Amino acid sequence: MPARHLAIVLYCAVLVFSALYAPQPLLPVLADAFAVSEAKASLLITVALLPLAVAPIAYGFLLQRFSARRLLIAATWLLAATQALAFFVTSFELLLMLRLAQGLIIPAMLTSLMTYLGSSAEPGQVARVMALYIAGSVMGGFLGRMASGLISTHLGWRWSFLCLAGAIALCALLLQRLRSDPPASFQRLEWGAILKVLREPTYLRLYLVVFCAFGAFASLLNFLPFRLVELGTGLNETGIALMYAGYLMGVVTSLLSLRLSDYIGGTVNTMILGTAVFLAALLFFTGSQVWVMFVGMFVLCAGMFLIHSLAPGVLNQGNDGQRGVVNGLYIAFYYAGGATGSFLPGYLYHGLGWHAYLGSLAVIVGLGAWLLWGLKGKLTHA
Incomplete structure (x- = not known):
């Protein structure tokens, strides 16, 4: 190209x-x-x-x-x-x-x-x-x-x-300047193939992990602007947007995650570390200081992208003939978690307050960690 x-x-x-x-x-x-x-x-x-x-x-x-x-x-x-x-x-x-x-x-x-x-x-x-x-x-x-x-x-x-x-x-x-793409063998997903993949406990666990992780991640990113306004920080739209600078940590984490997994015993261990980092990051958002939350965003994104950058590789280790289905379902669970997290936890925030809301995110991420722990020793080279 x-x-x-x-x-x-x-x-x-x-x-x-x-x-x-x-x-x-x-x-x-x-x-x-x-x-x-x-x-x-x-x-x-x-x-x-x-x-x-x-x-x-x-x-x-x-x-x-x-x-x-x-x-x-x-x-x-x-x-x-x-x-x-x-x-x-x-x-x-x-x-x-x-x-x-x-x-x-x-x-x-x-x-x-x-x-x-x-x-x-x-x-x-x-x-x-x-x-x-x-x-x-x-x-x-x-x-x-x-x-x-x-x-x-x-x-x-x-x-x-x-x-x-x-x-x-x-x-x-x-x-319009792009040359025509060559024909691609793109197969439609069939319900039978989808159900077959979902019956695999390993795949289903990983799908639920990413559902939980991105659900909590998308939720915090969505309701953080309201928290900043609630605290009376005085941040305008530019100031709020700068709080997302930690998102760039995703580039660094994605590039280093495989190397890190070599040091700590495999991708599953590294993803478990990602959930631990994610949980630690939530503590940065319990206070009211903007600079602490700004730093916390870098920690949060490091944890999230440790999970997101490695999970597809684990899923693609086997089932060569079903990779289209396996990857398609990964995307589906990923964004289904994001859609759910970006909306439903808002009612908890509105009804019980910010700290109860953060507690619910910790439970969701903790569930993801528990699901990952069950995969230890079950995946080859993982």
Whole structure:
């Protein structure tokens, strides 16, 4: 794949994840603007994450009929249009509908991006370009939050949507320069294959681990802005967005996780360490000092990405003929956890307070640690 084409695809990956998470630091502002509760405002993230839980099943057949390039270009234009329309909304319900539309568009883009990369890269370069894709997705998660907070502070929240729409429209134009992707053998998921994988205790445990981990992770990232406002920190949207700088720890952790697993006895042990780091990170958020929570975000992301960067490798150690199903279900459980965590725990926060809410996250992560502990000694080279 030519370097310029790879750069265009990575630019697209950054923008997809930017669009997915850009509203997060703006949630308190949007809640005030539309006079809705914290839990209702958090739906702006939930409705965008929820379709990602069923995307591997719902979108697989499209790539049997259309090239990844064509599907990617069409979906990118649609995403740009929904971002632009958000500039004009006058009701929360309409904004929520636009976010739901984005949640339906983004899975098509992610599926197309990964398929295009996998089919266009040279055989010896697939691992490298996929690693770059993951790094781009992490960067997008941070840059989307940072840019939206910065733009909202100086121009207003509506402009954060419009500016991102312009960047995505530019991406759609650049995607026209990509060469056609070669035909890919993309098999649809079948219910029988799905049930067969879910009956495997090892796979099911790992799926539940990532459901718990990303559920707790997405939840804290979603409700942290409301906590910062509740504490009277005086942080504006830019200040809140900067709290997500720890997200960049995901790049470092992903690169070092395999090396670390060699030192501490395998990937399962390393993922258990990730849950311990995650639990320790929650302590940073029990107080009221902003700088402590800022540091805690780096610790939190280190723990989360120790789990997320290693779990797919463990899942792909066996069942060569079922890898499409195994990986598709991983994505489904990952984002199902994120969608659940970004919404339901908000009621606990609203009803019982911040510390009870953090306690519930600790229980969820602890459940993930217990599930991982049951895998010790059961996985080869893990």
